[in-house]
Amino acid sequence: MAGAQHGGRRVRVWQVAALTLGVGLLVGVTFWWAGNHNNTDRSVDTASPVESVLASPSQIPQVSAPAVTAQAPVALPSSGFDTERYSLEDADSPWVVVNKHRPLEPTDYAPGDLVTASGVRFADGGTMRREAADALSDMESAASSDGLDFQVSSAYRGFARQSDIYHTHVNKLGKAKADRLSARPGYSEHQTGWSADLYDSSACRLKSCFGDSAAGQWVAAHGAEYGFIIRYPEGKSSVTGYEYEPWHVRYVGEGLAMQMRERNVATLEEFFGLPAAPTY
Ligand code: ZN
Numbered sequence: 355m356a357g358a359q360h361g362g363r364r365v366r367v368w369q370v371a372a373l374t375l376g377v378g379l380l381v382g383v384t385f386w387w388a389g390n391h392n393n394t395d396r397s398v399d400t401a402s403p404v405e406s407v408l409a410s411p412s413q414i415p416q417v418s419a420p421a422v423t424a425q426a427p428v429a430l431p432s433s434g435f436d437t438e439r440y441s442l443e444d445a446d447s448p449w450v451v452v453n454k455h456r457p458l459e460p461t462d463y464a465p466g467d468l469v470t471a472s473g474v475r476f477a478d479g480g481t482m483r484r485e486a487a488d489a490l491s492d493m494e495s496a497a498s499s500d501g502l503d504f505q506v507s508s509a510y511r512g513f514a515r516q517s518d519i520y521h522t523h524v525n526k527l528g529k530a531k532a533d534r535l536s537a538r539p540g541y542s543e544h545q546t547g548w549s550a551d552l553y554d555s556s557a558c559r560l561k562s563c564f565g566d567s568a569a570g571q572w573v574a575a576h577g578a579e580y581g582f583i584i585r586y587p588e589g590k591s592s593v594t595g596y597e598y599e600p601w602h603v604r605y606v607g608e609g610l611a612m613q614m615r616e617r618n619v620a621t622l623e624e625f626f627g628l629p630a631a632p633t634y
Contacts, residue, residue: 443456445459445463448607452541454633455629465483474490474491474494477506477553480511493577507551509544516538516540517539552570564600564601582604584603585604588600591632593631
C-alpha cells in the first residue's frame with residue numbers, strides 16, 4: 355500500500371513536471387511565432403506614425419496578450435467571420451496582401467487560370483483570374499441594369515509588363531513620384547490577376563475624377579456585393595503606399611468585401627492588422 359502511494363506521488367510529480375514543461379514550450383513557441391510571423395519589415399515599421407500605431411501591439415511582449423494581438427483583425431470575435439480562411443501570403447489566395455513591404459512570391463509569379471470576363475470590355479484585351487473575372491461579369495451586368503457602364507483599362511499584368519510601366523514612370527517622373535503612382539515589378543496587385551482598373555470615360559481614365567462619376571460612385575457603393583474593394587481609398591496612402599485610385603478594384607470575395615464594408619474598414623492592412631506600407 356505504502357509502495358502504491360509512493361508510486362502515485364511519483365506519477366503526480368511526473369505529471370506536474372510534464373505539464374510545466376508543456377506550458378513552458380507553448381509560451382516559448384508562441385513568442386517565437388509572434389516574432390517571426392509579424393514579418394521581416396519591423397525595422398521600417400516605425401517609419402511613420404501610422405505604422406507605429408499599427409505595429410506597436412506586436413512589439414510589446416505580454417503574457418496575457420500573446421501572439422494573437424500581433425495579427426488581431428479589426429473584426430469582433432463574436433462576428434463569427436473566419437479571418438484565417440485564406441492565406442494572406444500565398445499569391446494564389448484571394449486574400450493575398452501585396453504592398454510595398456509584401457512582394458509576390460516568387461516575384462515573377464503568374465496565375466494559372468487567367469480568362470477574359472464575358473460581357474466586359476477590356477481596352478487592352480486583358481485577362482483576370484477566373485473567379486475575379488466571373489465576379490466582374492456579374493458586377494458589369496448589375497451596373498448595366500442600373501443604366502451604368504464601365505470598361506476595363508487593364509487587369510492582369512505580368513512581371514515584364516509591370517517592369518516596362520514602372521520604368522516608364524521613373525524615366526518621366528523620377529523614382530519617388532513613380533513609387534507613389536506605380537508598383538515596382540513583383541509588387542503589383544495587377545500581377546496577382548485579382549485586380550482591374552475600371553473607367554467609363556476617357557476623360558477620367560486612371561484619374562481621381564472617376565470616383566466622382568456615376569459609375570465610380572456605383573462601384574464604390576456596390577462593389578463589395580460582388581467581392582470587390584477599392585484597394586487604394588482616399589486618405590489612406592500612409593497605409594497602402596498609393597494615392598487615391600478609385601478606379602483600381604481588387605477582388606477579395608464577397609465575404610471579406612462585405613465584412614470590410616459593414617465594419618467600415620477601408621484597407622486590407624487595417625482589417626488584418628498588418629503593418630502599413632507607405633514606402634518600400
Ligand atoms: Zn490598378
